[in-house]
Amino acid sequence: MGIQIFNTLTREKEAFVPIEEGKVKMYVCGPTVYNYIHIGNARPVIVYDTVRRYLQYKGFDVTYVSNFTDVDDKIIKAANELGEETSELTERFIAAYFEDITDLGCKKADAHPKVTEHMQDIIDFIAVLIDKGYAYESQGDVYYRTRKFDGYGKLSHQNIDDLKVGARIEAGEKKEDPLDFALWKAAKPGEVFWDSPWGEGRPGWHIECSVMAREHLGDTIDIHAGGQDLTFPHHENEIAQSEAHNDKTFANYWMHNGYINIDNEKMSKSLGNFILVNDIKKQIDPQVLRFFMLSVHYRYPINFAKDLVESAANGLERLRTSFNNTKHRLSVTAELGDANDEWLTKIEAVREAFETSMDDDFNTANAISQLFELSHVANVYLNESNTTTTVLNALLDAFTKLGDVLGLVFEQQEELLDAEIDALLEARIQARKDRNFARADEIRDMLQNMGIILEDTRQGTRWKRG
Secondary structure (H helix, E strand, O other): OOOEEEEOOOOEEEEOOOOOOOEEEEEEOOOEOOOOOEHHHHHHHHHHHHHHHHHHHOOOEEEEEEOEEOOOHHHHHHHHHHOOOHHHHHHHHHHHHHHHHHHOOOOOOOEOOEHHHHHHHHHHHHHHHHHOOOEEEEOOEEEEOHHHOOOOOOOOOOOHHHOOOOOOOOOOOOOOOOOOEEEEEEOOOOOOOEOOOOOOEEEOHHHHHHHHHHHHHOOOEEEEEEEHHHHHHHHHHHHHHHHHHHOOOOEEEEEEEOOEEEOOEEOOOOOOOOOEHHHHOOOOOHHHHHHHHHOOOOOOOEEEOHHHHHHHHHHHHHHHHHHHHHHHHHHHOOOOOOOHHHHHHHHHHHHHHHHHHHHEOOOHHHHHHHHHHHHHHHHHHHOOOOOOHHHHHHHHHHHHHHHHHOOOOOOOOOOOOHHHHHHHHHHHHHHHHOOOHHHHHHHHHHHHHOOEEEEEEOOEEEEEEO
16 A cells, blocks of 8 residues: 555645655755753654654655754844854754754754755755735834735645734735735844845744755755644745745645653653753763653644653663564574474564554554564463574664664663763863864763763763663
């Protein structure tokens, strides 16, 4: 049957047919880098990293792009409050972002474009929209004529005449129509700005992704993805801009993940339940967080609660125990067993059921249930009096490959001795002194993967076991 994707645009599951056979162009909206990411931000990163992994598992050549918004009102405000340049602030939080997602088992994208690197592309894109009559300049701002785009509202399934100015649509005296949205904003005193044909200013939020997606992936892409909250107005506006500019379909498949609630309440700073990944990963194994996130289908809301996270931790530990018991048995087996075909058939059945689950709109919840079935098969087999390397290797291979699709590692790392950790820290300090930052990062990542948490302080680097 092949892969089926629930397309937000059509509200139906559709057979996935890429533009070019064997290749996938995928764009995922990235963070605005003015703070550490919270667990709500982490969910799309984990979800679409898993989608990418599964597509690659199925043999697709995936080009995966995820942007950084590195100029924005929130960034400017945070930089001013801290008394630093916006570029300093954003680079610091980009580095923190990579550290957090690596801990969560996510791979870097093939490209992480920044808005500030594409300023001329953005200006040129806006100029075309003005030339085509889809946009207009007004007192240094540039706005998009929302009503001019035929089909506005098709992604969020709203009629344009029903839209009202409110929380998600900004009113403005400079606009021809209250529903029009900003492509370019005139600079306010003291703000970072760029020169443009319309005066000094900076881009609006929506135009940035349209431009970066086009520059890195072309006029039409296979999959555009992000959180449910981006459906309207962000992704709706992207479609309007891109299709008006390119005269082509912008994206063939739109994917949106559900929200995260904290103890059945919406996460918000006002409620004091705002959880940063940088904080929670010091208390909870990041692999457990990933396992927990994938235990619910990506389109459904997920409730972050202590008992549910503990249940996820216990589940992951069961899988790790099965894997490591199998690995141990492999090291001592005497190759006396037989009836390989029966067990190999069971393992293959699990693999097929796992793929069937993932083919069905990347249903990681059902895929995880197949990992537990694999664990059950392994546990029963290990109770056999005699085992063979053929079956044990097949079990380990299935654990490893299916686990990798979900970004899960089952093998337990040997615990480092304190002296070994201290030696590695010294090597990291020396590498930083030598400005060999790649080696320093390598050592840090290695220690983190072994559950060693580093804290860089004014007094030096401290460590503790996670």
